[in-house]
Amino acid sequence: MKTSILEERQKSIGAGGAGRGLSCDQDSVSGSVSQRACVYCGARVVLNPITDAFHIVHGPIGCASYTWDIRGSLTSGSELYRNSFSTDLQERDVVFGGAKKLAAAIEEIVADYAPKLIFVYATCIVGVIGDDVDAVCRDAERRFGIRCIPVKSPGFSGNKSFGYKMACNAIMELILPHRLSEEAYQKEATGVNILGDYNLAGEMWIIENYLREIGVPVHATVTGDASYESLISAPRAALNIVQCAGSMIYLAGRMEEELGVPYERVSFFGVEDTTDSLLRVARRVGGPDAEDRARAFCARRAREIRPVVEAYRPHLEGKRAAIYVGGGFKAISLIRQFQSMGMEPVVVGTQTGRPEDYEVIRSLVGQECVVLDDANPAELETFMKLKGADILVGGVKERPLAYKLGVAFCDHNHERRHALAGFEGVVNFTKEIHDSINSPVWRAIA
Template identity: 60%
Template sequence: MENRTEIIEDRKDFVCYNSKNKKSKLRCEENSVSGAVSQRACVYCGARVVLNPITDAFHLIHGPIGCAAYTWDLRGSLTSGSELFRNSFSTDLSETDVIFGGEKKLRAAVDEIVEKYHPKVIFIYATCIVGVIGDDIDSVCKMAEEKYHIRVISVKSPGFSGSKAMGYRAACDAIIKLIGENKSTKKVNGINYLGDFNLAGEVWVVENYLKRIGIDIVSKLTGDGKYDEIIKAPEAKLNIVQCAGSMGYLANRMEETYDIPFIKTSFVGIEDSINSLIQVASLLGDGETVKRAEELIESEQERIKPEMDYYRSRLEGKKAAIYVGGGYKAISLIKQFKDLGIETVMVGTQTGKPEDYEIIRQITNEGTVILDDANPYELEKFMLEKGADILVGGVKERPLAYKLGVAFCDHNHERKHILAGFGGAVNFAKEIDLTVNSPVWSYV
C-alpha cells in the first residue's frame, strides 16, 4: 500500500490503492478495529435491518429503551399490508432488571402484545445487556408458542458479539426457524426474492418486470414480506439474491435445507437490470420467456434513452466516492457512474467479501482507493485527496460530505424515491445531477 495519507496503523491492511499489476490484498470480514469509530452498526442493528420489513411481524426488543429507539422504523420500507411493523416494542430494561433478571418483564411484554394485537409472529431480540445477564429468551419463546399457538422466535443479536454481518446471519437463522426445515414436495414455477427491503417500492418494480415476462414471486424476503407468503418459500424453484451481504447466508441455508438453487442478481442500474432479467428468464422460462424479457428490455431502454443522454452530457468528467453497506451495491453503483461518464475514485463497504473487492478492483481505474469498514477520518481524507465531487452513502455519511462541501446522494435507509430498474436509473441520474450541479457549491 502506498502511504499517501496518515491512517491508524491497525487499519492499513483494510485500505489500498487499486493496482492492475497485482491483486489488492484487502483485509475484510473482520471485527472493527477498536478506537477507529467504525461507520458500521452493531449486530442487533444488522438483525433489525433484515427482519424489520416483514409487514405482519412484531419486533420486541429485550433491552434498554435506547436500543428500540435506535432502530425505530429502521428501514422505512414500504408495505402493501399492515403498518404495525414500523413500531418497536421494548421491555425497557433498567438497572434493577440487570441485577435481578428481565425474564418476568419479557413474558409480560409478550402477553400484552398478544392480548392487544393478536400477531402471527413475534421476533424477540437479545441486546447487549441480555447477552451479559443471560436471560433465557429461548425458554420464554417456547412457553409463549405453547400458550398462544403462534410463532415466537428469538434473535440472538447482542451488539458486542461481532459485526453487523453477524446480525444478518442471526436474522437469517430466525427466518429459517420461521419457515421450518421441512422440504416441500409441491413446487411452483416461481422465485423467492431475497435481499431487497422495498425502501421506496423497488420490490414492486422487480415484481412487475417478472410478471411481464411470465414469472411469479412466491415470497419476498424481506421487503413487503408477509408471514403467509414466507412460509411457502420452500415451494419456489429458484432464489434470486439482490443483497448477497445480508442474504447470501440465507440462500445457502435454503439450498441445503429445501434444495432451492440461487443466483446473485442486481436491479440497480441498467446493465445489471438487463443481465438479471435475461438470467432469470433463461433459468426459469423457455424461449418465449426470454423473448418477452428481451422485448421488455428494448422498450424500457428506448423509453429512458433521451433522459439518460441529457444527464450524461451534464455529468461527464465528474468524480464519485462510494461508501455503502454491501459489495453488490458498490459494484452496481460503479457501473452506473461509468454509464454516466463519472469516474469512481473511492469505494468502500461495511460488509464486503473478498470476491466483491476483486470485482471492484477489476472494474475501477488504477489509483482508486478501496476501503473495508472505513471510519469518518478515512472517508474525509480520501475524498479530499481524490477530489470527489459527490459521495454516495447512507445517513451517517451525509454530514461528512456536507461539511467538506461535497454533494451527497442517499442510497440507503432514508430515501423515498425508486433507484432500481430502468426508471430507477433515470431517478439516480437526476438526483446526481441536481446535487452535483447545484448552485449552492459555488458559495462554499
C-alpha cells in the same frame, strides 16, 4: 487536521487493479470513529420490513428507539412494523433478570392482538444477565399457538454481517416447518423468491412488476413488504434471486441446502445489471418464451429511458464519484452505473464487503481508485479530497461529512429519496446525482 491513518488500518486500504488482497471482514479497531454498526443492527434492519410481525426488542430502550421506523421500507399491507415494541429493561430487571418481563410483554401482545408472528431480539446485556430467551419464546409458542422466534443479536457478538446471519436463521426457523417433500417440490415449485431487497421507496414492487411482466411468479419477498403468509410460501419457489448478497447470501445457502431451492445472485441497479439479471432469471425459471419476453421488455424499457439519461450526460461526464456503502455487490453495481454515466469512481469502500467482492471491485476500477474496507470519517475525508470527488454515495452518517467538505451526496441507504432500482431507478439515480452535483448551492461556497 493531519491526515494520519491508523497503522492497523493500512491493510484495509488498497488501490484498483491487481495486487494483494484487501483485509476485510475484521472487527473494527478500538478507538476508531467507525461508521459500522453492530450485530443487533444487522439483524434488525433485515427483519424490520416484515410488516405484520411484532418486533420486540428485549433490552434497555435505546436499541428499540434507534431503530423505530427508520428503514423507509414500504408496505402494501400491515403497518404494524412501524410501531416500536420493547421491554425497556430497567435496573431491577438487570439485577433480577428480564425473562419474566419478556414473557409478560409477549402475553400483553397476545391479550390484545391476535399475533401470528413475534420476533424477539436479544440485545447486548440479555445474555450477560442470563435471560433464557429461547425458553421464553418456546414457551410462548406452546401456550399461545403462535410463532415466536428469538433473534440472537447481542451487539458485541460479531459485526453487522453476523447480525444478518442471525436474522437469516430466524427466517429459516419461520419457514422450515413449511417445507415441501422432495417429490412435491419437484412437481410444484414455480417462480422465485426475491431475497435481499427491502422495498425502500417501493423498489421491491418495481422488481416484482418486472418479473410479472416476463411471466415469472413471485412467492416470498425477503424481506421488503413481506408478511407472515408470503414468507411461509417461500419453500415453493423454484429459485431464489438474491439482490443484497451481504445480508442474504447466507439464507440463500441454507435454503439451497435444506429446502433444495437453488439461488442466483442478481442486481437491479443500473440498466446493464438489471437486464442481465432479468435474462438470467427468465432463462432459469421462465416458461418457453420468457427469455425473449425479458429481452424485449428490457430493450423497450432501456430505450424509453435513454433520452432522459442522455440529456443529463453532458452535465455529468468526467465527474468523480466516491462510493461508501454497506455491501460489496451494491458497490459493484454503482461502479458500473457511474461508469455508464461517464463518471469515474475514485474512492470505493464498503462496510461489510467480502474478499471476492473486493476482487471484482478492483478489476472494475482504474488504478487511481482507492479501495477501502470499514473506512472512518478521517479516511473518507482524506481520500475524497485527495481524489477530488464531486459526489459521495453513502448512508446517513456520511451525508453531513460530505456536505461539510462541499461534496455532493446521494443516499443509497435507508434514507434514499427515490427508488433507485430498475429502469425507473436509473432515471431517478441519474437525476439525483445531477441535481446534487449541479445544485447552485455549491456556488455559494466561498
